[in-house]
Amino acid sequence: MPSCFPAELVSRTGFLLARLGMALKMRTMDAFEAEGFSAYHYSVLALLAEGPRTAQAVIAESLQLDPSYLVALLDGLEERGLVERRRDPNDRRRQTVAVTAAGKRRLAAFRTVVQRIEDEFLEPLDEDERRELHDLLLRVGAHRDAHFVVPVASKS
Amino acid sequence: MPSCFPAELVSRTGFLLARLGMALKMRTMDAFEAEGFSAYHYSVLALLAEGPRTAQAVIAESLQLDPSYLVALLDGLEERGLVERRRDPNDRRRQTVAVTAAGKRRLAAFRTVVQRIEDEFLEPLDEDERRELHDLLLRVGAHRDAHFVVPVASKS
DNA sequence: TATTGTTATACTCTATAACTATA
DNA sequence: TATAGTTATAGAGTATAACAATA
Numbered sequence: 080m081p082s083c084f085p086a087e088l089v090s091r092t093g094f095l096l097a098r099l100g101m102a103l104k105m106r107t108m109d110a111f112e113a114e115g116f117s118a119y120h121y122s123v124l125a126l127l128a129e130g131p132r133t134a135q136a137v138i139a140e141s142l143q144l145d146p147s148y149l150v151a152l153l154d155g156l157e158e159r160g161l162v163e164r165r166r167d168p169n170d171r172r173r174q175t176v177a178v179t180a181a182g183k184r185r186l187a188a189f190r191t192v193v194q195r196i197e198d199e200f201l202e203p204l205d206e207d208e209r210r211e212l213h214d215l216l217l218r219v220g221a222h223r224d225a226h227f228v229v230p231v232a233s234k235s
Numbered sequence: 236m237p238s239c240f241p242a243e244l245v246s247r248t249g250f251l252l253a254r255l256g257m258a259l260k261m262r263t264m265d266a267f268e269a270e271g272f273s274a275y276h277y278s279v280l281a282l283l284a285e286g287p288r289t290a291q292a293v294i295a296e297s298l299q300l301d302p303s304y305l306v307a308l309l310d311g312l313e314e315r316g317l318v319e320r321r322r323d324p325n326d327r328r329r330q331t332v333a334v335t336a337a338g339k340r341r342l343a344a345f346r347t348v349v350q351r352i353e354d355e356f357l358e359p360l361d362e363d364e365r366r367e368l369h370d371l372l373l374r375v376g377a378h379r380d381a382h383f384v385v386p387v388a389s390k391s
Numbered sequence: 392t393a394t395t396g397t398t399a400t401a402c403t404c405t406a407t408a409a410c411t412a413t414a
Numbered sequence: 415t416a417t418a419g420t421t422a423t424a425g426a427g428t429a430t431a432a433c434a435a436t437a
Contacts, residue, residue, distance in 0.1 A: 100256010
């Protein structure tokens, strides 16, 4: 007897968004965990690949992570030689964090993982529909949180 | 200095879906908690409003909840007179659970809460776009989990 | 012996707070 | 005295496992 969610919930966009978002998050976390990483390791590498950061607090703010949790993430990445921490000589409290060559290779591997998960998850949608979904979600995100608004960006 | 997420993440539909889904879930949980309820209380009432269930295990399966967690949810609802548990005379292990009149009123109140949250969250989208978003999400959900597939249903 | 509901336990994730070293 | 990073602690939420009653 394969029962299903109440029709009332399925009719709510908010329920679908929350439920599917959670499912995708957990699936992603599991995939990274299976390789001995956290999905947050990916987000840190992705951020640093767009340029080194001059303080851990900047990374934490960008990714909306707790600074104390970021410490453990960076420890894990540094142990494996994927990022480097270097003290700022002018203010020895701060550290500049940068991705290494090995980190960039690992990032490439991470990309294939998230791409595969996303492809599986969005399988029923064609390319146009995925673009449409992305556009809708981005507008929702940008409206409520400036973190989703990526500057027009002149490439370095 | 209002920094933002890495462009790589924002460009990923999966990231947006997971991130926004989590945000909406937390927002919803907070709103219900502020009224002394859990968001799961809403889902239980919504389910029972579509017809009583002949065993708690059926409810747990429908809502994809752990049976032991459902016990606490039903306790809370029953204490406030929002649902009734009645032992099945034929099999005294089972209980039929049904929503009460007070439960239906509470459900109506819950609906205004989730509607308000959803309206706030989806504010930048017009009606057509919300429908489009709902359609896309539903197709994604239905493809990976039969729980999202509501039978065509001849109304009782 | 198996199943329904219940209670008790353990574990993960995260949020908060305390600590050190530099300024 | 304030700040950057680190470490330690505590809490919520959830998953697992043991238990009692009935079949």
